[in-house]
Amino acid sequence: MASKKWLLVAPVAGALGLGAGVGADKFLSAAGDAKQDLKPATTLPLTRVVLFNSGVGYFSRSGEVEGEARVDLTFPESDVNDLLKSMVLEDFGRGRISAVSYDSREPIARTLGSFAINLNNNPTFAGIIGQLRGERIEVAVSATAANQPGKLTGTIVGVEKQKVPAGTQTLDADVLNMWCAEGMRAIKMSDIQSLRFSNPVIESEFRRALEVLALSHDSQKKAVQLHFAGEGKRKVQVGYVIGAPIWKTSYRLLMNEKEKPYLQGWAMVENPTDEDWTGVKMALVSGRPISFKMDLYNPLYVERPTVEPELFASLRPVTYRGGFEKEDEVMRMRMQINKLEESTKSISDKRAQNNLPPRKPDMRAFAQYDMAGLGVAVQPNDPNAKFARDTAAELAQRLGTGSVGNAATAGALGDFFQYTIDHPVTLPRQKSALLPIVGKDVEGTRVSIYNPAVQAKHPLLGLRLKNTSGAHLNQGPITVFEGSTYAGDTRVLDVQPNEERLLSYAIDLGTEVDPKAGAGKQKITSIKAVKGIVTTTTKVTEETTYKAINRSQTDRALLIEHPNRTTQQFKLVDTDKPTEDTPEVFRFGLGLKAGETKSFTVKEERDDVSTIALTNGAEDQIRYFVSLSEASPALKQRLTEALTIKGGWDATARELAQVTADLQRFTVDQDRIRKNLRETPKESEVYATYLKKLSDQEKEIDALTARQKGLVVDEFKARKKYEHFLANINDAN
Numbered sequence: 005m006a007s008k009k010w011l012l013v014a015p016v017a018g019a020l021g022l023g024a025g026v027g028a029d030k031f032l033s034a035a036g037d038a039k040q041d042l043k044p045a046t047t048l049p050l051t052r053v054v055l056f057n058s059g060v061g062y063f064s065r066s067g068e069v070e071g072e073a074r075v076d077l078t079f080p081e082s083d084v085n086d087l088l089k090s091m092v093l094e095d096f097g098r099g100r101i102s103a104v105s106y107d108s109r110e111p112i113a114r115t116l117g118s119f120a121i122n123l124n125n126n127p128t129f130a131g132i133i134g135q136l137r138g139e140r141i142e143v144a145v146s147a148t149a150a151n152q153p154g155k156l157t158g159t160i161v162g163v164e165k166q167k168v169p170a171g172t173q174t175l176d177a178d179v180l181n182m183w184c185a186e187g188m189r190a191i192k193m194s195d196i197q198s199l200r201f202s203n204p205v206i207e208s209e210f211r212r213a214l215e216v217l218a219l220s221h222d223s224q225k226k227a228v229q230l231h232f233a234g235e236g237k238r239k240v241q242v243g244y245v246i247g248a249p250i251w252k253t254s255y256r257l258l259m260n261e262k263e264k265p266y267l268q269g270w271a272m273v274e275n276p277t278d279e280d281w282t283g284v285k286m287a288l289v290s291g292r293p294i295s296f297k298m299d300l301y302n303p304l305y306v307e308r309p310t311v312e313p314e315l316f317a318s319l320r321p322v323t324y325r326g327g328f329e330k331e332d333e334v335m336r337m338r339m340q341i342n343k344l345e346e347s348t349k350s351i352s353d354k355r356a357q358n359n360l361p362p363r364k365p366d367m368r369a370f371a372q373y374d375m376a377g378l379g380v381a382v383q384p385n386d387p388n389a390k391f392a393r394d395t396a397a398e399l400a401q402r403l404g405t406g407s408v409g410n411a412a413t414a415g416a417l418g419d420f421f422q423y424t425i426d427h428p429v430t431l432p433r434q435k436s437a438l439l440p441i442v443g444k445d446v447e448g449t450r451v452s453i454y455n456p457a458v459q460a461k462h463p464l465l466g467l468r469l470k471n472t473s474g475a476h477l478n479q480g481p482i483t484v485f486e487g488s489t490y491a492g493d494t495r496v497l498d499v500q501p502n503e504e505r506l507l508s509y510a511i512d513l514g515t516e517v518d519p520k521a522g523a524g525k526q527k528i529t530s531i532k533a534v535k536g537i538v539t540t541t542t543k544v545t546e547e548t549t550y551k552a553i554n555r556s557q558t559d560r561a562l563l564i565e566h567p568n569r570t571t572q573q574f575k576l577v578d579t580d581k582p583t584e585d586t587p588e589v590f591r592f593g594l595g596l597k598a599g600e601t602k603s604f605t606v607k608e609e610r611d612d613v614s615t616i617a618l619t620n621g622a623e624d625q626i627r628y629f630v631s632l633s634e635a636s637p638a639l640k641q642r643l644t645e646a647l648t649i650k651g652g653w654d655a656t657a658r659e660l661a662q663v664t665a666d667l668q669r670f671t672v673d674q675d676r677i678r679k680n681l682r683e684t685p686k687e688s689e690v691y692a693t694y695l696k697k698l699s700d701q702e703k704e705i706d707a708l709t710a711r712q713k714g715l716v717v718d719e720f721k722a723r724k725k726y727e728h729f730l731a732n733i734n735d736a737n
Contacts, residue, residue: 045076052285058292061248066241075230083246084226088300090245099234107226115216120209130178134163140202146195158184249274251288253480269442275431283428290421290478391426421476444473452512455565456519463515466508471499484509514556522547531635536731542612549605554596562596565589566606574608618730639735649729653722660715670705
């Protein structure tokens with residue numbers, strides 16, 4: 005087997021463009037060393053397209069080259085960063101990739117000015133020759149030129165204007181001055197038929213300047229050149245990832261009372277490029293790989309600090325080894341499909357209204373390819389199965405990395421499912437197409453789905469769909485048909501194989517549901533005290549009764565969606581186990597025969613926990629807890645003791661308040677007596693009475709003051725005793 009060389013893209017200096025031939029017939033192609041550069045570019049047609057759901061697409065081009073070859077590609081400037089990040093090249097023969105070059109962001113004038121021949125400002129023939137003074141050239145002169153041989157070889161001296169006769173007048177004419185073997189010659193520019201540069205470097209520079217000039221006609225496009233070196237004919241390939249519209253899906257669901265539902269899926273793909281897709285192998289991947297943009301196209305510079313030289317030897321640069329070890333094998337992550345419990349049994353319709361089977365579209369099956377498992381599943385009777393199988397196997401082949409050492413450890417990031425189209429796809433530029441990707445019978449049970457938040461009165465007609473198609477169903481709209489009649493629209497999210505999903509497509513006007521919320525109940529279930537903090541647990545009970553009536557002439561399998569309040573600590577009690585539970589709702593199944601009325605009650609409970617710290621002033625809470633039957637006898641005893649201690653503290657506080665009030669009364673009375681003494685004559689009998697009373701009160705004030713000091717100490721001790729007792733109350737002691 006021929007060896008295969010490959011190369012990841014790396015930036016290469018230079019600005020090379022899409023090849024363009026030299027248009028002027030006065031310039032001859034160079035030979036010798038310039039042969040490689042002047043060889044026409046090889047075309048690599050687009051052969052493979054893989055579209056993803058994450059806004060990118062993988063595009064692959066392949067073809068044959070011979071010997072030294074060059075491939076020219078052009079891309080919109082917006083795709084260059086993705087191209088530099090993802091491009092992979094492969095050479096399947098005895099060859100190698102010698103270089104990859106691409107246009108810079110420099111203005112076209114600056115790029116043209118960098119060549120030996122400056123083509124800026126549309127130079128004339130004479131202007132071009134004038135730039136190359138001193139270069140050797142070979143000139144072919146027309147046979148009508150006077151005194152000039154047919155071919156001349158020499159060196160360019162310069163170009164001048166001379167007066168030449170034209171009838172009765174003289175005109176200015178450009179004349180080429182050459183130094184030839186026989187000496188200086190002057191040749192009219194109009195007599196020159198062709199001119200060739202003897203220096204192949206100059207020929208190559210001129211051609212490259214013309215290529216850049218040709219590409220400048222589309223300022224939004226950038227050129228990329230791939231150079232392959234080797235011998236003989238061989239296959240080469242280039243692949244890259246660039247931005248692309250996501251592919252979308254839409255489905256048709258055909259239902260009939262006597263047969264399984266039939267699911268038909270269509271993929272919508274778009275070709276927004278300026279290139280026709282002709283006979284390409286196409287795959288549609290139902291997965292969302294991580295994809296990002298990074299600016300690799302613009303030159304990036306890093307600010308560097310200015311460092312003063314040190315007077316001692318500097319340390320060697322510190323290096324750190326990574327902490328991750330290389331894995332022995334690639335770990336493969338598999339998504340686990342959640343198997344839902346079997347729902348309520350389907351109630352068959354007693355009176356089939358449509359005896360005709362649904363008309364199924366004539367569409368061929370498509371091969372599916374599991375990227376994670378590398379497995380291919382096709383319908384055995386599909387005549388195009390081999391094409392799909394071969395294409396899927398080719399897409400599954402790993403890129404040849406034999407010539408480059410292992411640079412990283414790869415790992416699967418999930419399960420991707422790929423639809424491989426079983427025939428070559430042709431899609432003109434700026435066009436879109438619908439491609440059939442699914443066409444199978446699937447399992448399904450008719451249900452009516454009631455959710456008061458969606459429709460307060462009526463349930464929705466729906467289907468419990470089980471994905472038995474063997475394929476991953478990408479999210480998209482579904483148009484539902486009953487027999488051959490439109491029945492409604494619905495939408496489905498991503499569905500894994502064998503996963504069940506509910507669909508609803510119309511309002512069930514024959515069934516009515518009336519939800520009634522019952523009176524809530526609250527009951528204290530336990531009281532605990534730890535270190536003076538009393539925790540009370542109250543059981544809150546709520547009930548909702550759904551009354552359903554089936555007014556239609558057919559039986560119904562009703563699914564009631566009740567809010568899932570597990571995050572609010574509610575749990576179901578005395579209620580049938582739900583058919584399904586999701587993070588948002590519980591689903592309860594209820595069978596309703598024609599004309600039947602039923603009620604279904606959902607009962608939920610949760611424990612509300614509240615805490616109260618027993619502090620100074622919490623006597624009312626203490627008496628409340630003592631009165632509760634849920635409090636333990638030990639806790640009641642401790643709380644009663646707390647009230648007794650509080651009573652002793654209250655008595656001391658009352659006595660202290662009384663003494664303080666007496667002192668305030670004596671102080672007011674003394675102020676009154678002193679005022680009277682100032683107004684009363686000292687010789688009077690009343691003066692002596694006031695004086696004696698004032699003296700007696702002073703004695704009483706001294707006694708009360710001493711009593712007040714003692715009561716302040718006693719009140720403080722009583723309060724601290726009470727607070728300490730409360731802080732250490734436990735229901736177990």
